Amino acid sequence: MDFSLFTDASSILFLVLFGLITYTLITQCRRPSGMPPGPRLWPVVGNMLSITGKQNLIEAFRELRQQYGDIYSLKLGSSWIVVINGYDNLKDALVKQGDMFSDRPDNFFFTRLLQHQGIIGSSGLLWKESRSFTQKTLKDFGLGKRSLQDKILEEVTILLKTIENTKGGIFTLKPLIQGVFSNIVTSIVFNRRFDYDDPQMMKIRDMLHEHLTDSEFSGILDAIPLLESFPGDLFHAKRLVDVERKLDAFVQKCLDEHKQTFDENNLVDYADAYLFEMKKRQHEKDSVYSERQLIRICRDFLLAGTDTTATNTRWAILHLICKPEIQERMFLEIQDVIGLERPPDMNDRLNMPYCDAVCNETMRVSNVGPLSAPRSSRVDVKFQGYKIPAETVIYPSLDSVLFDENIYPDPEDFIPDRFLEGSKISTSMTKLNVPFSLGKRSCPGEVLARQELFLTIVSLVRKFKFLPPDGSGPPAKKRMFGVIFFPAEYKLRAILRN
Incomplete structure (x- = not known):
């Protein structure tokens, strides 16, 4: 038998495979x-x-901006991303x-966790209809009226009484503020x-906080989806999915209880308004209103409306403890x-204006949400002279504005006066303060x-003087990073003002 034919065929097959592998690595x-x-x-x-190897993703993005400019691209796993920096x-x-x-991009976070539902996770008509309905409702x-202000102050009054009951002793602010x-x-x-x-709500608040801290791991899962299938739960994929399931179950339970008292002639809250809208549109073939979407919107409210504002408030009190002169100027x-x-x-x-400036500076320097939620486009887009292919993940860096040294000299310092123009709040500076992002997909809340934030911080400073837990100096301003920047847990004392 002539084995040379097999040898020649094997050589050709080897060369073809080698060529394909080489071509793939080059591309x-x-x-x-x-x-x-x-x-x-690099390949793969x-x-x-x-x-x-960086302290966190934001530090890495800052260094890359210095090297490659305000708009640069990265390939993480199988995903291309473009990071956009600078206010303009x-x-x-x-x-x-x-x-x-x-x-929203098709990745682990938006597809697997949020299932492209709610307001945060949806796109297209579902997002537009849901956002428009939510803003109107x-x-x-x-919203922005006396009735909602009264609800906020009702909760703040309970908070003040709870803090007063500490009688100047050492306590932790986080669970109270979350409440x-x-x-x-x-x-x-x-x-x-x-x-x-x-107990039930304490568990929910813990899960909300866990979601925002563990979601840092979703970035690697977005880039390499295969990791979700690995044994164990090294990147917290199973844990994140389980938290989502439990949050949905909590909202479903609240909604089921709510339906028992639903009266379309007396709509008293958001769930009532949505259920009524569902009923009105039940015969529309393409209606985006569904109970599943309502559950996801309510979950968005809990996620975006609880921990982020609570975190800003915790940062504010920490800044005021570290700079007591600012606290006293507010009080005056x-x-x-x-x-x-x-x-x-x-x-x-x-x-x-000074109290308003303190709130603005808190939102800026605390940098709670340094990146706006990722975006994508379904078509190729020309932007600032570049061609960004369809399905590219876009990361708008709010951090690049909030910590821009050309706008805010010494950006790491807590300096409320930077938001003042004489004896008034500076409208030009507040316009550049963008912790809630920009455009139609900015935070609806x-x-x-x-x-x-204004009503809570002013109420707290009016009632108490906030101090370190002992004479060893103020707590450290240590940043912890998940999806948001939050302060490491700290203790404090609150002395009732005379």
Whole structure:
């Protein structure tokens, strides 16, 4: 038998396979034509090595910006991403071309966890209809009006009494603050509040915090989806999915209880309004209103409306402990404008520019959400001279604006005066303060969050002087990073003012 034929065939097969592997490796190490610049690509891992070994993702993004400019690209696993930095670039992408960059990418976080539902996770018509309905409904139920302010102050009054009961002793702020804002959310959504030590709600608040801290791991799962199938739960994929399931179950239980008292002639909260809208549109073939979408929107309310505002408040008190002179200057303005006999009112804010500046500086320097939620486009997009292919993941860096040294000299320092223009709040500076992002996909709860922070911080400083737990100095401003930046747990004392 002539074995040379097999030898020749084997050689040809080897050469073909070698050629295919070589071609694949070369193409993996090449940026698509017109893409923004970025670090050198490596086979299989892409640019993963460019972001590993850093303190956190934001530090890595800052260093890459210094090397490659305001707009750069990375390949993480199988995904191409483009990071956009700088206020003008963000305004161009999120406002001027907002419709082009309004979709959510298909990745672990938005597909597996959020299932492209709710307001945070949805795209297209579902997102537009849900956002529009939510904004209108929130206004109908008091967003920016006296009725909602009264709900906030009701919770703040309970918080003040709880802190007063510590009698100047050492305590932890986190569970109390979480209780305040979770109750504001549940009162808007279900017209219901919970005791701060309610076991069920304490568990839910822990899960919300866990979701925001563990979701840091979703980035690697977004880049390499195969990791979800690995034995064990090294990247917390199973844990994140389980948290989502439990949050959905909690909302479903609240909704089932709510249906028992639902009266379409007396709509008292968001869930009522949505159920009524569902009923009106039940015969529409393409209606986006469904109970599943309602559950996901309510979950979004809990996730976005509880831990983020609570975290900003915890940062605010920590900053004030570290800089007692700022705390006292706030108190003097509070004394002059509203005195010590009545709670603050949102109408007071115009006459309290320093307190307003403290709130603005808190949201800026705390940098709770350094990255706006990722976007994508379903078509190729021309942007700032670059060609960004369809399905590319877009990361708008809010951090690049909030910590821009050209806007905010010494950006790491807590300096409320940077938001003042004489004796008034600076509108030009507040315009550049973008912790809630820009454009149509900016946080729909921004008005509520700003209202909550002002009323809560002013009420706290009016009532108490906040001090370190002992004479060893203020707590450290240590940043912990998940999806958001939150302060490491700290203890404090609150002394009742005379």
